[in-house]
Amino acid sequence: MAGKSRNAARSSHGERREEILAQALRLFSEHGVQQVSTRQIASAVGISQPSLYAHFRTSQEIAQELCVRAFRHLAEDLSRALAGEGGRAERLRRAALAYVSFGLDNPDAYRVAFMIEKLVDHRAQAEQGPGLAAGLEAYKLLRGGISGADGTADLIAQSVWATLHGLVSLLIARPHFPWVDKAALIDAHVTRALAGLD
Amino acid sequence: MAGKSRNAARSSHGERREEILAQALRLFSEHGVQQVSTRQIASAVGISQPSLYAHFRTSQEIAQELCVRAFRHLAEDLSRALAGEGGRAERLRRAALAYVSFGLDNPDAYRVAFMIEKLVDHRAQAEQGPGLAAGLEAYKLLRGGISGADGTADLIAQSVWATLHGLVSLLIARPHFPWVDKAALIDAHVTRALAGLD
DNA sequence: CTGATAGCCTATCAGTGATAGGTTGACCTG
């Protein structure tokens, strides 16, 4: 019955943990999440590959933690946009643009949260937890900004969200598609996404 | 100059090739593309794992071939919807609904074509070829159905496409999100996607 | 029969995420 609490470290104040996250973020941004191995991360940090598992239970947990932090950032952006001055339409538009900007500026986090199919099939539904939860937070803010209190707030919010997500995810996943001018596309798309919400 | 054409089989009329594709499609649907290994596919077909490489250059090529076929299917659906009877709005709506249905019915093909980041970074841009090409074909049909001939057809078409894609990809990637009634959501979303296209 | 070749096999590779179990060193308590 010796100590089997080997991997139970997870001290949230660990500096090493932060260093791992920092290097992982850098490598993810450089080479894409899927192309980075645990050995690369460990090597960048200067430790052995198994040592990562003293700080994270699985390799996915690293990506997930980065994703959660990024989405906290998004939630702040949205809050700020929605709370600022201007009429409802103006604030909504600002929020929508913030959403798109966030996705394009944090493509890896965005992928982890909304574009990657986890092992959803057989595992518990809540398994994809952190990533989804962080995204849900952002969604709720959007819904709050939309709510016409007519009972269809969720339906409209989900449609608007899907509309914005569509452009972000396509621009991320297919950067070499013959897009029209991106700035004009984003502007027109956001306008169309929010049309008829009076 | 002895025969180095080991893996250069690729006889497009091979029955084995078809059998491999059929088993791969089944396994992909059951377990998800990412969770299926070449050994599983080979085992299901009844051959050894390396034998797959006599019919396909890489494992991705299998998924890509399935994806191309699925998108040929989508192009047919869209053509049929756009060519049928009814006014422009009615035909467009039918096409949009066909697009969404296709995505939800062929989530794996859809993922391969539009949701997965290939090794885009360092490789040639055209590397992601077949999947993108097949999807492009479908996009062109959509653009053709929209074209108001006012020069902004591409911008509008890309926005509409992104709008539809957004819902499809979110429903695929996040099946456990607390969605409102899906039929109602799809209906409302398509309506919003096509609003103001007169 | 001869030679080419399509299709398959076994053996093997490097690289992947993950686990097992031992070693070190800082810290706190008696």
Next chain:
DNA sequence: CAGGTCAACCTATCACTGATAGGCTATCAG
């Protein structure tokens, strides 16, 4: 200071992944 605890790290190793090398066999054209 002695002894215990424990976080953090190591090496060795696992099962599995996609992919390659090279040899065997059956079929078919000449």
